[in-house]
Structure formats: structure tokens, C-alpha cells
Amino acid sequence: MELLKTLSMKEAKVLTKENFNNWRMDIEYISLYEASGRILAEDILSPINVPDFNRSTVDGYAVKSKSTIGCSEGLPGFFNVVGEVEMGKSTSLRVEDGECCYVPTGGMLPEGSDGVVMVEYTEALDDATICIYKGVAPHENCLLKGEDIKEGEMVLKKGLILRGQDIGVLGGMGFNEIPVFKKLRVGIISTGDEIVGPQDKMKRGQIRDMNTYSLAAALIKDGCQVTATAVVKDQLQLLKTKISEFLQISDMVLVSGGSSMGTRDVTKDAINQLGEPGVFIHGIAVKPGKPTIVGKVHDKAVFGLPGQPVSALVVYNVLVRSFIEAIQGVTSAKPYILGEMTVNIPSADGREHYVMVNIKEEENKKLVYPLHGKSGMLTMMTNSLGYVIIEQNQEGVHKGQPVKVYLF
Numbered sequence: 001m002e003l004l005k006t007l008s009m010k011e012a013k014v015l016t017k018e019n020f021n022n023w024r025m026d027i028e029y030i031s032l033y034e035a036s037g038r039i040l041a042e043d044i045l046s047p048i049n050v051p052d053f054n055r056s057t058v059d060g061y062a063v064k065s066k067s068t069i070g071c072s073e074g075l076p077g078f079f080n081v082v083g084e085v086e087m088g089k090s091t092s093l094r095v096e097d098g099e100c101c102y103v104p105t106g107g108m109l110p111e112g113s114d115g116v117v118m119v120e121y122t123e124a125l126d127d128a129t130i131c132i133y134k135g136v137a138p139h140e141n142c143l144l145k146g147e148d149i150k151e152g153e154m155v156l157k158k159g160l161i162l163r164g165q166d167i168g169v170l171g172g173m174g175f176n177e178i179p180v181f182k183k184l185r186v187g188i189i190s191t192g193d194e195i196v197g198p199q200d201k202m203k204r205g206q207i208r209d210m211n212t213y214s215l216a217a218a219l220i221k222d223g224c225q226v227t228a229t230a231v232v233k234d235q236l237q238l239l240k241t242k243i244s245e246f247l248q249i250s251d252m253v254l255v256s257g258g259s260s261m262g263t264r265d266v267t268k269d270a271i272n273q274l275g276e277p278g279v280f281i282h283g284i285a286v287k288p289g290k291p292t293i294v295g296k297v298h299d300k301a302v303f304g305l306p307g308q309p310v311s312a313l314v315v316y317n318v319l320v321r322s323f324i325e326a327i328q329g330v331t332s333a334k335p336y337i338l339g340e341m342t343v344n345i346p347s348a349d350g351r352e353h354y355v356m357v358n359i360k361e362e363e364n365k366k367l368v369y370p371l372h373g374k375s376g377m378l379t380m381m382t383n384s385l386g387y388v389i390i391e392q393n394q395e396g397v398h399k400g401q402p403v404k405v406y407l408f
């Protein structure tokens with residue numbers, strides 16, 4: 001009797017990473033407009049202070065804050081207006097005690113001033129005099145030189161998946177082009193005599209391909225480039241030829257189906273026969289996804305994902321994505337929501353369980369509802385927001401227990 005030797009998911013992640021320790025990512029320079037979702041390839045230090053000069057954050061009068069102490073509606077202070085700062089221009093104006101200078105929001109503070117009184121708290125008496133009804137504290141209504149970013153400061157770290165705010169900050173520091181990792185090139189093969197594409201006429205006994213599409217979408221979302229896709233029959237030679245062809249143009253190949261122990265499950269043999277060191281994982285103690293295969297052909301990665309559509313995508317989410325992130329040193333945190341499980345979920349077979357769930361907000365609580373179904377039913381995932389992990393050594397989750405929901 002041949003049984004799969006299963007590793008824990010944690011062990012599988014470590015072993016996969018170890019097998020590709022010398023993986024080198026290529027770098028390219030791209031414009032900020034192309035940077036959303038790309039992974040930063042170098043630490044970014046700021047070449048300048050942001051802002052580069054003291055600025056007002058309101059429309060008002062720049063003053064020496066100490067000269068406004070005690071100003072109130074009952075006892076306003078009288079100030080001479082020495083001039084007006086123009087937006088986007090440097091100023092040579094200077095403010096002394098009892099003097100003020102008009103500054104627009106974002107304008108440069110004149111020498112000597114350290115606070116700005118909002119126009120609402122002032123009244124013009126004539127062209128050269130205002131009264132102030134409310135004093136300001138030092139640095140009130142100002143953004144000081146370098147207060148956002150100091151020159152030389154490390155602002156963004158290598159491995160960050162760039163979001164709008166990160167790209168805006170890069171623009172603010174004067175970057176035009178930035179270094180990111182070149183997109184990983186991934187080929188996708190769906191195996192199975194029964195699999196047909198959307199363009200094919202379906203005969204009885206055949207089923208339509210789901211995995212090619214779900215995996216391609218997941219890869220693209222994770223910043224990879226899908227180099228090629230194919231549906232291949234369950235024949236060793238055909239599969240070997242296709243994997244080998246895809247490896248020529250890819251860094252990695254995902255094969256779905258044929259991962260189990262049936263007579264037509266040829267993925268493991270195909271990988272082993274293509275080159276050293278071949279398959280180094282077959283079987284992970286997870287549900288779904290137990291028959292997962294991970295191999296190395298020369299320096300490239302080949303994953304054999306279980307054919308069941310839920311299993312294939314769950315293993316992608318948990319293992320393949322973690323590998324893709326590990327080789328790129330991704331530092332961005334994974335989003336999850338803390339909620340409360342609404343039912344007991346037993347789990348005692350020594351496997352890590354991934355349970356698809358939904359969240360409903362009731363009485364200020366985030367209630368977590370599991371979805372039940374078989375791993376051949378992909379709508380279980382379309383109807384869920386994310387998944388909960390029940391660890392291998394956990395005997396399940398109790399009703400009322402707080403759980404982390406990892407979002408799709």
C-alpha cells in the first residue's frame with residue numbers, strides 16, 4: 001500500500017523556500033504611473049525634506065506665536081500687516097512682534113513667524129492693520145520643514161507592494177522612475193482527459209476548465225505575468241513536453257490535476273523525469289489540498305496542484321502565493337478581519353483545515369458563518385469573503401471563539 005507522506009503546511013513552506021534559496025529576481029525601472037501593485041526592489045531613502053520649507057496649513061496671518069498670547073474676543077490684539085506671501089513662491093518678508101503677514105494654505109511662512117492665525121479669527125481694520133481674536137501656540141497651523149519626511153530618511157522598504165499612498169510619496173520625493181522586480185513569468189497547465197475549454201463543444205462525461213482561469217486571475221492579482229496556458233491530456237509524454245516547453249519561457253509552472261495516486265495521475269512522474277532534483281514534496285497535511293506536489297526542474301519551480309477547483313485555488317492562496325512573496329521578500333501585511341465564529345466546527349484528522357466563510361455585521365459584532373461544500377464546488381469560494389484556518393493540532397473551532405478571516 002502506498003500512502004502520501006504528508007508534511008505540515010508550515011514545513012512545506014519552509015522546504016519550498018529552502019529549495020529556492022538562491023532565487024534571484026531581476027529588476028526593472030518603471031514610471032510611477034505603472035507602479036500600482038508592483039513590488040519595490042530597493043529601499044527608498046528620501047533625497048529631500050518634505051516639505052522643503054515651513055508651510056502654512058490654513059489661510060491666515062503668520063505671526064510670532066508669543067505675540068498673540070492672551071488675544072481673545074473680549075481683548076483682541078492689533079497687528080500691522082507687513083505683506084502677503086504668494087503661493088508657490090519664496091518670500092523675503094520678515095515678521096516681528098506685533099506684526100503679521102497674510103499666507104495662503106500651503107504658502108511659505110515668512111522669517112520670524114512660527115504660527116498662523118486662521119482668517120476667521122481676524123478682522124481687517126484698514127489695509128495695514130488687523131485685529132486677532134484668538135492666539136496660536138508655537139507651530140500651530142504649520143507643517144514644518146521635514147516634518148513629513150526628513151532628508152536621508154528610509155521611507156519605503158524593499159519588498160513593499162506599492163499602493164496609491166506609496167506612489168504619491170515617491171512623487172513627493174521627486175522620483176520619476178522606480179526600481180521594481182520584473183514580473184514573475186508563470187505558465188499554467190490544466191491536465192485531464194475530461195477537461196475542455198469554453199470554445200470546445202462539450203461531450204457527455206467532459207467538464208469545462210475552471211482552474212486555468214481561477215489560477216491565472218490569482219497570479220495576475222499577485223503581480224505575475226501569465227506566459228502561456230494549456231489543457232493537456234493525462235499522458236506522461238504530453239505533459240512532460242508541455243511543462244518543458246512552458247519552462248523555456250517561464251520562471252515557474254503551475255500544473256493542476258493528476259496530483260493524486262490514480263493510474264492517470266502523471267504530474268509527479270513528469271516533473272521527476274524532466275530534471276534534477278525533481279519532486280521534493282508530495283502530500284501536505286491540509287484540507288483541502290492534500291495531494292499537492294512541489295518540484296524543482298533545474299532552477300525553476302513546478303507546482304502540482306490538486307485538480308479539484310477549490311483545492312487548487314486554496315493551495316494557490318496558502319502555498320504558492322506565500323512562495324511568490326517569499327522569493328520577492330514581500331513585506332506587506334496580509335489583510336484579515338477578526339470575527340466571532342457562529343457554530344462549532346470539528347476538525348480532528350490531523351490536517352490544517354481551510355474553511356470558507358462569510359461575515360455578517362450584527363449588534364456591532366462581526367459574525368463568521370462557514371460555508372459547507374465539496375472541493376469540486378467552486379461556488380463555495382465565490383460565495384465566501386475569505387477563509388479561516390483551523391490549525392493542524394487544533395481540535396476545531398468553538399461557537400463564540402474569535403477567529404481571523406483571511407480575505408480573498
Ligand SMILES: Nc1nc2c(c(=O)[nH]1)N[C@H]1C(S)=C(S)[C@@H](COP(=O)(O)OP(=O)(O)OC[C@H]3O[C@@H](n4cnc5c(N)ncnc54)[C@H](O)[C@@H]3O)O[C@H]1N2
Nearest residue numbers: 190192208209210211212257258259260265306307308311
Ligand atoms: N485514492 C485516492 N483518491 C484521491 C485522493 C487520495 O488521497 N486517494 N485524494 C483526493 C483528493 S483530496 C483530491 S483533491 C483529488 C486530487 O486529484 P488530482 O489532482 O489527481 O486531480 P484530478 O483527478 O485530475 O481531478 C480531480 C477533480 O477535479 C476536476 N478538475 C481537474 N482539473 C480541473 C479543471 N482545470 N477545471 C475544473 N475541474 C477540474 C476533475 O475533473 C476531477 O473531478 O484526488 C482525490 N482522489
Ligand code: MOO
Nearest residue numbers: 288289290311375
Ligand atoms: O483535499 Mo482534496 O484537495 O479535498 O479536495
